[in-house]
Amino acid sequence: MKKIIKIIAVICGIVLGVLVISYLIFTGGQLNA
Amino acid sequence: MRKLYIATTVIISLALVALGVFIFYASYIRLWEGIKDLGNSIAYYFCTLFLPNKNITATVVNRSEYLEWDIHIPADVYGFKESSVSYFGLLFSADNFKAWGLAVAGVLENIAKVLLIILPCVIIFIIVTKILYHRGNTRHNKDTLPLKVWKFIAKYTYQPLKKFYIGYKDFLKRYGKIWKIWIMVLIFHFNLVTIIIEFIAFYLYFSVSYDFGAIYVQLCKLVIDLQAVLKHFPWHTLVTIAWLLFCRWRKKLAKNKLRHLEAKNCGFINELPIVSIACGSMGKKKTTLITDMALSQEAMFRHKALEILQNYDMKFPYFPWIAFEDDIKANIASGGIYNLATVKEWMHEVRTSGNLYGYDYKRYGIRYNDGLKLCDLYDALETYAQAYFIYVIESSLIVSNYSIRTDNEILDNGNLPLWYTDFFPDDVTRGRHSHILDFDTLRLGKKVIENNPNAGSFEFGVIAISEIGKERGNMLELKEIKKGTNETNQKNDLFNAWLKMCRHSATVDNYPFIKVFTDEQRPESWGADARDLCDVIHILSTGEQKLALPFYILEDALSEWAFNKFMPLYTDMRYKRGDNTLLVHILKTFTAWIWKRNIKMYNSYGYSELNIAKEHGTMDGKAEAKKYYLMNRKIYANRFTTDCFSDYFNELALSSDVGLSDYPEYAADKATVDELKMQNSYFINMLYKDKSD
Numbered sequence: 087m088k089k090i091i092k093i094i095a096v097i098c099g100i101v102l103g104v105l106v107i108s109y110l111i112f113t114g115g116q117l118n119a
Numbered sequence: 120m121r122k123l124y125i126a127t128t129v130i131i132s133l134a135l136v137a138l139g140v141f142i143f144y145a146s147y148i149r150l151w152e153g154i155k156d157l158g159n160s161i162a163y164y165f166c167t168l169f170l171p172n173k174n175i176t177a178t179v180v181n182r183s184e185y186l187e188w189d190i191h192i193p194a195d196v197y198g199f200k201e202s203s204v205s206y207f208g209l210l211f212s213a214d215n216f217k218a219w220g221l222a223v224a225g226v227l228e229n230i231a232k233v234l235l236i237i238l239p240c241v242i243i244f245i246i247v248t249k250i251l252y253h254r255g256n257t258r259h260n261k262d263t264l265p266l267k268v269w270k271f272i273a274k275y276t277y278q279p280l281k282k283f284y285i286g287y288k289d290f291l292k293r294y295g296k297i298w299k300i301w302i303m304v305l306i307f308h309f310n311l312v313t314i315i316i317e318f319i320a321f322y323l324y325f326s327v328s329y330d331f332g333a334i335y336v337q338l339c340k341l342v343i344d345l346q347a348v349l350k351h352f353p354w355h356t357l358v359t360i361a362w363l364l365f366c367r368w369r370k371k372l373a374k375n376k377l378r379h380l381e382a383k384n385c386g387f388i389n390e391l392p393i394v395s396i397a398c399g400s401m402g403k404k405k406t407t408l409i410t411d412m413a414l415s416q417e418a419m420f421r422h423k424a425l426e427i428l429q430n431y432d433m434k435f436p437y438f439p440w441i442a443f444e445d446d447i448k449a450n451i452a453s454g455g456i457y458n459l460a461t462v463k464e465w466m467h468e469v470r471t472s473g474n475l476y477g478y479d480y481k482r483y484g485i486r487y488n489d490g491l492k493l494c495d496l497y498d499a500l501e502t503y504a505q506a507y508f509i510y511v512i513e514s515s516l517i518v519s520n521y522s523i524r525t526d527n528e529i530l531d532n533g534n535l536p537l538w539y540t541d542f543f544p545d546d547v548t549r550g551r552h553s554h555i556l557d558f559d560t561l562r563l564g565k566k567v568i569e570n571n572p573n574a575g576s577f578e579f580g581v582i583a584i585s586e587i588g589k590e591r592g593n594m595l596e597l598k599e600i601k602k603g604t605n606e607t608n609q610k611n612d613l614f615n616a617w618l619k620m621c622r623h624s625a626t627v628d629n630y631p632f633i634k635v636f637t638d639e640q641r642p643e644s645w646g647a648d649a650r651d652l653c654d655v656i657h658i659l660s661t662g663e664q665k666l667a668l669p670f671y672i673l674e675d676a677l678s679e680w681a682f683n684k685f686m687p688l689y690t691d692m693r694y695k696r697g698d699n700t701l702l703v704h705i706l707k708t709f710t711a712w713i714w715k716r717n718i719k720m721y722n723s724y725g726y727s728e729l730n731i732a733k734e735h736g737t738m739d740g741k742a743e744a745k746k747y748y749l750m751n752r753k754i755y756a757n758r759f760t761t762d763c764f765s766d767y768f769n770e771l772a773l774s775s776d777v778g779l780s781d782y783p784e785y786a787a788d789k790a791t792v793d794e795l796k797m798q799n800s801y802f803i804n805m806l807y808k809d810k811s812d
Contacts, residue, residue, distance in 0.1 A: 109216075110210075112218075113210050117202070
């Protein structure tokens with residue numbers, strides 16, 4: 087159970103990280119556009 | 120094949136040159152700019168220091184005249200500040216967030232479309248394969264037609280490529296200069312040399328000008344210089360490189376953690392007295408524990424011997440130690456020195472002869488005052504010689520009643536040899552094995568072999584004895600044995616006396632180079648006279664396997680998922696069919712690869728915790744809770760076999776003509792009288808004997 091929670095947390099972390107980075111890059115692109 | 124490797128090397132080298140000429144030429148123009156900046160900065164540095172009247176302007180603070188600013192970077196700090204304000208304003212704007220949401224939704228829509236197309240294909244594939252592979256057969260080891268086609272294609276495409284890749288990798292390893300030159304060329308291509316030169320140029324400029332305002336321009340120049348790498352590599356290549364660097368970083372972290380755990384183990388071992396006994400029921404890893412401790416102790420003895428050498432070197436810093444070491448080495452080679460006693464004897468000769476190996480004692484002195492006593496040079500030499508003998512002896516320091524493999528390696532350039540005692544090397548090592556323990560060497564009284572040439576020879580080292588209670592027995596077991604008999608037994612061999620005095624032969628510079636690790640299921644199985652000398656280590660439980668490698672949880676889960684999904688399918692296929700099919704071949708290849716990778720990770724970076732309770736051998740105090748760490752890479756790398764006495768039972772089984780399947784089975788749920796009598800049980804025999812009486 088502990089392992090499944092860990093795996094879910096890691097996946098959520100990765101997805102969240104990708105979204106945040108994509109938002110930062112997108113904003114940078116909007117600034118330069 | 121060698122010609123093909125040479126041709127490949129030439130082609131790759133030419134390709135690198137072509138890349139430099141057609142793609143990365145800008146890096147070389149920037150390199151020339153960097154060299155000019157460096158020359159200018161050197162002139163600026165020296166002129167500012169020594170010729171203050173001479174006015175030189177440093178060019179390193181200017182932007183590159185050649186490289187264009189492809190990346191939108193503000194020209195100065197003020198521009199950067201303005202852009203930052205605009206950026207953060209936009210970052211928290213609702214409109215921008217909505218626009219980003221729409222962009223993400225667009226990407227997700229495309230992914231969903233692809234999934235919708237793939238999903239029916241996957242379902243059709245599953246149905247078709249189920250129909251195709253449903254019928255069973257017993258065509259043992261025959262390949263199906265699709266598999267034959269697959270193997271045929273692989274034979275002429277993948278296999279030769281793989282063979283070539285492996286061979287070429289070995290070729291490059293053999294001629295290391297080739298890939299080193301390639302890396303150098305790539306460093307130039309990627310503008311990394313310019314970055315280093317520009318850094319040195321700016322360092323020289325900044326160290327005399329303290330121009331903080333120029334730092335921003337340097338950061339901009341750094342980003343622009345890195346364009347050579349970022350522009351010419353597709354994102355997936357950069358991600359792969361980043362992944363490889365990430366893996367390397369986490370492996371380094373994992374090794375550091377394992378070394379930290381090993382240091383904790385060493386701390387635990389150092390707290391133990393000279394003799395200890397590990398106890399626990401069968402399968403609790405008693406022998407594993409004493410083997411692990413013996414390995415650590417051996418490495419610690421080498422380190423301690425080196426520490427003594429270093430300390431004595433400091434006591435007489437101008438003594439020609441290397442000349443002294445050469446003399447010891449020559450005596451070891453000639454057989455004059457083979458144990459600590461012969462070292463002392465040889466030192467007596469050196470002392471008598473007055474040989475000082477060219478040491479200028481009139482200038483540097485012959486005595487050292489450590490605040491407690493005056494240490495004579497010859498006394499120091501005697502200690503040094505003993506420690507040196509322990510340090511350089513090129514064999515295992517472990518003597519055991521079962522085989523233990525050690526893989527410490529001596530590195531010798533003809534000067535002071537160094538021991539490589541890392542338990543976590545990258546490659547698999549061969550190593551050497553421990554010495555056979557002749558118990559007569561540990562007996563001060565009667566010996567099993569009369570006039571045993573080994574008797575009395577043991578001075579220092581690590582002794583590991585598995586199942587000590589069976590060897591030595593306890594008071595109850597030895598009740599019938601008499602001390603005064605002619606035969607050697609546990610009561611007249613004075614083994615316990617040796618145990619109590621063993622440190623006397625092994626002490627060098629007040630440090631005992633001896634440790635005895637034993638194991639037994641119950642501490643009471645070993646007689647109290649010896650056991651009272653020990654610390655008893657009770658193994659309470661073995662913890663789960665843990666991994667020192669960080670960020671591995673997803674790969675671990677993927678491996679487990681792939682294995683758990685594949686195994687039922689594979690077992691079912693093996694039950695139904697005897698032939699080899701393409702589906703199983705592909706799935707097995709993938710699953711085996713991912714499974715083997717996972718096993719390798721656990722073998723290299725896995726560890727488990729032993730929960731132990733340590734108490735005095737008198738067993739009348741409170742046990743102390745402790746932890747000991749068993750690192751897989753250290754203890755399971757062919758160190759010992761858990762069935763160390765299996766050959767005895769093997770011989771017994773070979774002498775019998777009966778196997779498990781030959782034993783008669785019970786005919787029904789309840790055993791008959793004849794079946795009970797077949798057990799040859801004391802209890803059953805007693806019951807029927809009473810009845811017959």
